[in-house]
Amino acid sequence: MSDASITTTQEPEASFGDYVALLKPRVMSLVVFTAVVGLLAAPVAVHPFIAFCAILFIAIGAGASGALNMWWDADIDLLMKRTARRPVPAGKVTADEALAVGVALSGLSVMMLLLATNWVAAAILAFTIFFYAVVYTMWLKRWTPQNIVIGGAAGAFPPMIGWAVATGGVSVESLLMFALIFIWTPPHFWALALFMNADYENAGVPMLTVTHGRRVTRNHVFGYTLLLAVLAVGTAFTAIGGPVYLAVALVLNAQFVLGAWRIWRRDETVAEADKYKVEKKFFRLSLLYLFAHFGAILAEAALRPWGLGGW
Template sequence: MTDASVTDNEYDAEFGDYFALLKPRVMTLVVFTAFVGLLLAPVQLHPFVGFCAILFIAVGGGASGALNMWWDADIDAVMRRTARRPVPSGRVTGNEALSIGLALSGFSVVMLGLATNWAAAALLAFTIFFYVVIYSMWLKRSTPQNIVIGGAAGAFPPVIGWMAATGSVALEPLLMFALIFLWTPPHFWALALFMRSDYDDAGVPMLTVTHGRRSTRRHILVYSVILAIFAVALGATAAGGPVYIVAAAGLNIWLLKGAWEIARRDEAMAEQDSYAVEKAFFKFSLLYLFLHFGALLVDAILRGVGLF
């Protein structure tokens, strides 16, 4: 990718444009899940060390976002929901995005290693590599399994947080990984159902494009069932507690209800109400992870003050 991939309508960038390169909304989820993973780890970590760990994980997540925007500037330019991003809109050049992404990648990995341990730093480095090279450069443009496999990149933060505290992995962070990993496909496939023209125009082989919407609806249901099983299973570990168990039960009943409604609809029904069910499922999925990890956080706080 080069600066030729951006539009000619370039102008001086502001701070907000460079910050947007880091995908702050995605970074919010990265920070929150990494923080919960770190907090649930069965060790006492100095608060300043913990703050540094979360900061450098966040920077690494932002670096991934900048590198993704550099590489995907051409397809971002033809998709409605991404056309106003800093690079395709011309507010930031591709070379600037690449330089920022590389610099922040190296900084975040080295600083996380110095602040905590090199196992966590190595996993952060692998996460950045996986998102940029494996997902963005390879899977996204070559296979309808792009979201399925590529979802691993967004699932690593709680594991990195846990490793930053302990230097090792355990069942709890692996189940947190599975929760995010299995959530990603139905979340994005629901979006693809009512934004299919974007992926058609950009030539991205999303499942809706390669296998059709009927198949996509079935896939959403199957993945939602598997997701619900793993979400509830997390409540049976030391990380879970009464708040999480109640939250997971309610959230996953709602998830399965929404997935079933999507699976039983056809395109005529969806077009008649402007994809209201699919849009509602997508909006719910935006809250799904935050509420699960929020419940884990509440249980951890309650345990910390000795309430159970």
């Protein structure tokens, strides 16, 4: 038998980019940004090198959570168009490799943050990784339509970690930043679910659109958006707010409430006919919404030493 007649099938070798994708870099960017805002908005200055190290370890912790999520969710990721090209379901990284990366980076990030800063920041980071990987990914996501509501806490902890890096503790201000992300998460993800419902149905994920239908989901989007608007505008009159933040909050929350109202009054037939144009627009606005609010908090912190920030 000649060598030419022998064929072998090899698994595609993972590239560096595949391992980066395993860490969910887009989610990581939001984590890093909100953690930076929490750190810089705190009333205690942090040495630039310590701040850099802290943000790096927080980012690594976020990446570890992403890897653990992809390890556990590989089966349902394969069934959804939005996630089928992720490294594990695409066969570029094995599930065992994803687990190993996630566990190793989890331990590294928490240990290094503890050494670089303080035990409060490290403890919150450790709890964040546990909450996202175990409580949300392994339990809530496949068990309850409130998965996004409760699980949203995982994405809301980073500014609290940044604040704890600077102050060594938790305060009303850091809890307000937590609350902004926590209340923002349901309308953000439910808007996505309205036009990606087939993915969740195919994967058997009990998203609210699957278990209760789009009409109920639209009601929830509007209700949470109203609650978020009150919280966001009210934050302007706290220690992390000010006139710049108030201006941003008023404009964006007016747009956000209007978008949620349009979603609430939509008829499903019309929504299907225009391919969920209004829902997709609201989802895109939700991304700008969070970055702009935290950017405004950061602007107030930057202006404060000049006597211009805050009230």
